Amino acid sequence: MDGAVNEPPTRATDLVRRWTPVLRDAAVDTPRLDAELLIAHALGCDRHRMFLDDPILDDAQLARAESLLRHRSTDRVPVAYLTETRWFDELELHVDRRVLVPRPETELLVELTVALAPQDATVIDVGTGSGAIAVSLARRRPDLRITASDIDEAALDVARRNADRHQHPGGMGIAFQHASLLGDWAGEVVVSNPPYVEETARSSLAPELDHEPDHALYAGNDGLDVIRPLIQQSRERHVGLVLIEHGYAQGTAVHALLGAAGYRATTERDLAGHDRVTWALRADLWPLSAEQQAALRLLA
Numbered sequence: 001m002d003g004a005v006n007e008p009p010t011r012a013t014d015l016v017r018r019w020t021p022v023l024r025d026a027a028v029d030t031p032r033l034d035a036e037l038l039i040a041h042a043l044g045c046d047r048h049r050m051f052l053d054d055p056i057l058d059d060a061q062l063a064r065a066e067s068l069l070r071h072r073s074t075d076r077v078p079v080a081y082l083t084e085t086r087w088f089d090e091l092e093l094h095v096d097r098r099v100l101v102p103r104p105e106t107e108l109l110v111e112l113t114v115a116l117a118p119q120d121a122t123v124i125d126v127g128t129g130s131g132a133i134a135v136s137l138a139r140r141r142p143d144l145r146i147t148a149s150d151i152d153e154a155a156l157d158v159a160r161r162n163a164d165r166h167q168h169p170g171g172m173g174i175a176f177q178h179a180s181l182l183g184d185w186a187g188e189v190v191v192s193n194p195p196y197v198e199e200t201a202r203s204s205l206a207p208e209l210d211h212e213p214d215h216a217l218y219a220g221n222d223g224l225d226v227i228r229p230l231i232q233q234s235r236e237r238h239v240g241l242v243l244i245e246h247g248y249a250q251g252t253a254v255h256a257l258l259g260a261a262g263y264r265a266t267t268e269r270d271l272a273g274h275d276r277v278t279w280a281l282r283a284d285l286w287p288l289s290a291e292q293q294a295a296l297r298l299l300a
């Protein structure tokens with residue numbers, strides 16, 4: 001008798017069971033979810049379909065799944081870069097290493113902009129990256145005239161792709177600008193999730209961040225190297241409403257910078273209870289209109 005033994009077929013759920021502890025041991029935050037997402041991606045279906053069918057993986061699918069899982073466990077590559085997909089505000093976005101992976105906290109910035117931007121306002125999304133904010137705003141507020149701007153031309157390619165994919169049939173469309181900060185834009189509303197991580201924090205951050213573009217994350221020793229001139233330019237151009245995402249420990253500093261620039265500012269917390277977005281209205285435009293107040297109440 002020769003010793004050759006046929007390997008039993010591998011079902012999707014077998015692979016999830018095998019890889020979840022491997023990812024957990026590699027200190028991945030959500031090991032089971034990540035295993036499911038990557039295996040479903042290798043199968044070319046979504047997680048729910050995968051569990052309904054529990055298919056047997058053929059050799060090519062198995063090799064593809066194991067390669068993705070190895071990249072996740074060994075190199076800590078973010079799932080979004082491995083699947084080239086990220087959901088944001090109910091939109092499926094293309095993402096790759098040219099752009100920051102959009103975070104759920106940023107949806108608060110979108111919610112506030114949707115609530116506060118005046119009808120038909122001219123809006124700029126500074127540091128658009130994947131276009132998450134601009135595309136989401138264009139879907140939810142088709143009346144707005146939106147410019148998506150970034151210092152990085154490669155990021156703008158990703159944003160354009162996402163804008164094409166999710167274009168609102170009756171919307172104004174999105175204009176794109178390759179520039180630092182406001183460039184030559186003029187208008188009423190500035191919204192931005194700029195880089196805001198302190199350089200000095202680099203070595204203490206999760207290894208996943210090493211895969212994201214440096215210029216999307218870091219902004220000098222106090223993390224305010226982009227926010228500071230952005231507020232300055234907003235003041236000089238008489239922008240009425242400014243909404244900025246920032247680090248959980250930067251609320252007081254951003255609030256003070258906006259106050260010094262003549263704005264009346266409010267800092268909002270994210271779902272984890274951290275200071276996350278500061279929005280500010282030019283003092284002469286205060287108080288909020290009845291519509292703005294009503295929209296904010298809906299968010300509370």
Ligand SMILES: C[S@@+](CC[C@H](N)C(=O)[O-])C[C@H]1O[C@@H](n2cnc3c(N)ncnc32)[C@H](O)[C@@H]1O
Binds near residue numbers: 103215
């Ligand atoms: C934190 S990422 C935000 C990406 C996207 N808006 C999001 O929320 O997922 C910051 C983005 O700002 C861009 N950026 C960095 N410095 C900039 C500057 N001075 N002017 C315009 N964009 C800048 C980066 O290229 C990057 O795409």
